[in-house]
Amino acid sequence: MIPIDPQRIAEKIDQAWHTAAAQYAHDIAMMNAAERREYLRKTDHWALIKNALKAAAFDKCWYCEALDQRADGAVDHFRPKGRVHECKHHPGYWWLAFDVANYRFCCTYCNSGRSRVDVESNTISKGGKQDQFPLIDESRRVSDPNIGSINNEAPVLLDPLNPLDCALLTFDLDGKAHASVDKCEAPIEYDRVERTIAIYHLNDPVLVKARKKLIWEVSEHLKNANEAHQDVLQGNARSKASRTTDLQRIHAKMSAPSPYSKAAKVAVFNKYGSSELARALLQS
Numbered sequence: 001m002i003p004i005d006p007q008r009i010a011e012k013i014d015q016a017w018h019t020a021a022a023q024y025a026h027d028i029a030m031m032n033a034a035e036r037r038e039y040l041r042k043t044d045h046w047a048l049i050k051n052a053l054k055a056a057a058f059d060k061c062w063y064c065e066a067l068d069q070r071a072d073g074a075v076d077h078f079r080p081k082g083r084v085h086e087c088k089h090h091p092g093y094w095w096l097a098f099d100v101a102n103y104r105f106c107c108t109y110c111n112s113g114r115s116r117v118d119v120e121s122n123t124i125s126k127g128g129k130q131d132q133f134p135l136i137d138e139s140r141r142v143s144d145p146n147i148g149s150i151n152n153e154a155p156v157l158l159d160p161l162n163p164l165d166c167a168l169l170t171f172d173l174d175g176k177a178h179a180s181v182d183k184c185e186a187p188i189e190y191d192r193v194e195r196t197i198a199i200y201h202l203n204d205p206v207l208v209k210a211r212k213k214l215i216w217e218v219s220e221h222l223k224n225a226n227e228a229h230q231d232v233l234q235g236n237a238r239s240k241a242s243r244t245t246d247l248q249r250i251h252a253k254m255s256a257p258s259p260y261s262k263a264a265k266v267a268v269f270n271k272y273g274s275s276e277l278a279r280a281l282l283q284s
């Protein structure tokens with residue numbers, strides 16, 4: 001998960017979409033609960049801007065950074081529009097159904113309930129957000145837009161639109177997601193990350209393997225670059241070209257358009273203390 005720039009979304013959505021969205025929001029506010037449910041079942045105005053949301057993250061899932069070009073992906077309502085899993089009597093955040101700020105582009109495995117068998121460990125991994133939206137303090141949940149403000153809610157799930165949330169999630173060298181904070185020093189934030197990993201299915205075996213492979217590739221490029229760098233320092237100017245090529249490849253894998261770019265950064269950060277080139281990459 002890396003921060004998403006809302007400006008990249010705003011510039012891709014035209015005024016006509018916003019005008020229609022305002023009309024939908026006005027109409028749904030006039031309805032009773034049964035009418036709202038039916039209206040939301042028949043309406044998918046958000047689908048019209050799915051490609052804009054997708055492009056804002058270079059076609060990657062906002063939650064897991066996977067680039068799945070064979071799948072359509074989905075527009076997730078961060079605050080579920082029709083029902084809330086954790087609060088059975090909640091009508092859903094219907095008043096945010098047509099609000100761009102409530103949309104997150106994501107892959108099927110992060111959004112839908114899915115399970116995956118890990119053949120190597122013979123275990124089943126389950127996840128998928130669906131209608132889940134846990135809060136740290138359930139008593140602060142807003143169920144009516146005229147009573148209370150969602151700004152007073154404290155969501156458990158990490159939000160890719162919040163750079164501070166993105167900083168809470170990191171990976172080990174085997175590709176597994178975990179918290180960047182200590183369990184004893186920051187128990188609430190630690191728990192948020194653990195629950196986010198489970199709900200978004202971020203340790204799906206396929207994702208873990210993909211990250212592990214990337215981390216290995218980046219580590220190999222960095223090792224080669226470090227060897228070439230030593231050659232250059234000893235006067236072998238011919239090693240400059242191979243050093244540059246390896247650094248360029250690492251830089252590309254760390255950049256926002258690349259899948260799992262944050263895992264690539266973890267691989268470089270792992271050598272922060274021992275490699276001058278790793279420090280330079282992280283500052284570039």
Ligand SMILES: [Zn+2]
Nearest residue numbers: 061064107110
């Ligand atoms: Zn995903």
